Amino acid sequence: LQKLLKRKDLLCSAGFLAGNWVAQSSSKKEFSVTNPATGEVLATLPDFGREEASQAIDIAYVAQKAWAAKTGKERGAVLRLWHDLMIENADDLAAILTAEMGKPLAEARGEILYGASFVEWFAEEAKRIYGETIPGHQADKRIIVLKQPIGVVSSITPWNFPNAMIARKMAPALAVGCAFVAKPAAETPLSALAIALLAQEAGLPEGLLSILPSTSSSEMGKEFCENHKVRKLTFTGSTPVGRILMKQAADQVMRTSMELGGNAPFIVFDDANIDAAVEGAMISKYRNNGQTCVCANRIYVQAAVYDQFAEKLAVAVSKIKVGEGFEEGVSAGPLIDDKALAKVEDHIADAVSHGATVLTGGKRHSLGRTFFEPTVLTGVNKSMKVATEETFGPVAPLFKFDDVDDVIEQANDTIFGLASYFYANDLNRVWKVAEALEYGMVGVNTGLISTEVAPFGGVKQSGQGHEGSHHGCDDYLEMKYLCLGGI
Numbered sequence: 150l151q152k153l154l155k156r157k158d159l160l161c162s163a164g165f166l167a168g169n170w171v172a173q174s175s176s177k178k179e180f181s182v183t184n185p186a187t188g189e190v191l192a193t194l195p196d197f198g199r200e201e202a203s204q205a206i207d208i209a210y211v212a213q214k215a216w217a218a219k220t221g222k223e224r225g226a227v228l229r230l231w232h233d234l235m236i237e238n239a240d241d242l243a244a245i246l247t248a249e250m251g252k253p254l255a256e257a258r259g260e261i262l263y264g265a266s267f268v269e270w271f272a273e274e275a276k277r278i279y280g281e282t283i284p285g286h287q288a289d290k291r292i293i294v295l296k297q298p299i300g301v302v303s304s305i306t307p308w309n310f311p312n313a314m315i316a317r318k319m320a321p322a323l324a325v326g327c328a329f330v331a332k333p334a335a336e337t338p339l340s341a342l343a344i345a346l347l348a349q350e351a352g353l354p355e356g357l358l359s360i361l362p363s364t365s366s367s368e369m370g371k372e373f374c375e376n377h378k379v380r381k382l383t384f385t386g387s388t389p390v391g392r393i394l395m396k397q398a399a400d401q402v403m404r405t406s407m408e409l410g411g412n413a414p415f416i417v418f419d420d421a422n423i424d425a426a427v428e429g430a431m432i433s434k435y436r437n438n439g440q441t442c443v444c445a446n447r448i449y450v451q452a453a454v455y456d457q458f459a460e461k462l463a464v465a466v467s468k469i470k471v472g473e474g475f476e477e478g479v480s481a482g483p484l485i486d487d488k489a490l491a492k493v494e495d496h497i498a499d500a501v502s503h504g505a506t507v508l509t510g511g512k513r514h515s516l517g518r519t520f521f522e523p524t525v526l527t528g529v530n531k532s533m534k535v536a537t538e539e540t541f542g543p544v545a546p547l548f549k550f551d552d553v554d555d556v557i558e559q560a561n562d563t564i565f566g567l568a569s570y571f572y573a574n575d576l577n578r579v580w581k582v583a584e585a586l587e588y589g590m591v592g593v594n595t596g597l598i599s600t601e602v603a604p605f606g607g608v609k610q611s612g613q614g615h616e617g618s619h620h621g622c623d624d625y626l627e628m629k630y631l632c633l634g635g636i
């Protein structure tokens with residue numbers, strides 16, 4: 150990896166603790182970050198624990214006050230510069246991301262630009278943290294609403310988007326005047342550390358940001374929830390861990406934002422443009438090798454177009470080139486680890502044992518390790534695990550349906566409510582289905598919905614809070630009402 154980088158220093162081997170690069174943890178423990186495609190060790194990092202988290206929080210608590218006192222324009226200028234550095238170093242950041250996570254280089258580069266777009270967006274929004282005036286309820290009263298930064302924010306993020314998941318949280322928090330203490334996933338901490346180095350170069354004041362590499366996630370989670378100087382926890386990850394963290398945060402009545410699991414339905418109606426639906430399914434299902442919380446998990450196809458859609462999808466899927474992310478033309482990397490591979494195999498075996506047919510793929514890839522063949526299953530029904538559990542891998546299960554109301558009921562029959570997608574052209578149907586889907590996000594005739602200008606978030610057990618858009622600031626702001634009397 151070192152050889153590929155123009156700037157070797159972006160591959161960090163220390164944690165970023167309140168402005169200092171710390172190479173040894175108080176426990177002296179270390180851990181290695183490896184490339185899932187090859188097993189190569191990319192870096193060895195200090196394994197931080199509660200001690201370092203508490204230090205970072207103490208310093209952040211002080212630094213935040215001075216940061217909040219700056220104007221939005223001043224904070225925005227630092228973020229803008231930070232964004233420019235991310236773009237300038239996009240190739241190196243992408244290489245680090247591909248190496249630690251496995252996704253193809255072009256996709257990694259796309260993620261870097263996507264992550265940076267949040268930094269740019271919130272650099273602009275920093276100037277627009279508007280309050281409100283409300284006509285007084287008595288003749289001598291005036292009412293004003295202020296929006297103020299919440300304070301020190303703690304963050305826990307997953308491995309599937311090592312750059313963007315943290316950028317989406319860090320940018321709004323810092324833009325509105327909060328401090329940010331983060332624990333990235335132990336599998337992929339290098340992308341987060343690299344952008345912290347760029348934040349330092351952009352002139353982010355010391356102490357405002359910490360990136361704490363750690364394998365003791367539950368200990369870090371406890372410090373984040375129990376430390377009284379922390380006012381907010383923002384988490385992206387699985388619903389079971391989100392539940393644990395919400396319970397822990399409840400003891401302090403701490404504000405939380407939760408971006409949790411999904412079980413996205415992708416519905417193809419008989420009036421849809423089938424080629425467009427196949428293209429959308431390819432993006433929604435196979436991007437990141439099926440390892441995104443908004444990936445299509447259940448594909449429902451209306452009976453009249455089922456065979457046509459299945460055939461076209463299988464042809465497109467069989468053309469996916471699987472391989473190491475750095476290889477030219479590769480569009481699917483390895484799965485993140487053996488556990489992920491086992492889950493994919495289990496879901497396929499379970500579906501087949503209940504009567505499903507493998508149209509293409511279905512087994513481990515000849516490349517070995519955690520590479521898996523992109524798969525399409527037909528004859529799928531709701532008795533199978535793929536109907537209720539998030540597969541988080543390159544498997545498209547195709548359910549057949551006849552009736553519109555019935556498919557809406559099936560699509561909503563889950564504890565999750567993050568992303569959903571459907572393809573249809575009849576205007577009445579489009580409107581009716583879009584309103585009926587119990588999801589925070591609905592892609593209509595598109596398989597790609599993520600952008601910094603729109604509010605990303607889930608309902609039901611997929612979480613609460615929003616990332617992106619002007620609403621994204623609210624997750625990091627408190628509302629304060631001033632009542633001026635005797636006027």
Ligand code: ADP
Binds near residue numbers: 335388390
């Ligand atoms: P994923 O399936 O994406 O790994 P997880 O919810 O297990 O989802 O992990 C998301 C993040 O939450 C990771 O950074 C992980 O280290 C962290 N994590 C896992 N368990 C806990 C816990 N009990 N408390 C705090 N953080 C945790």
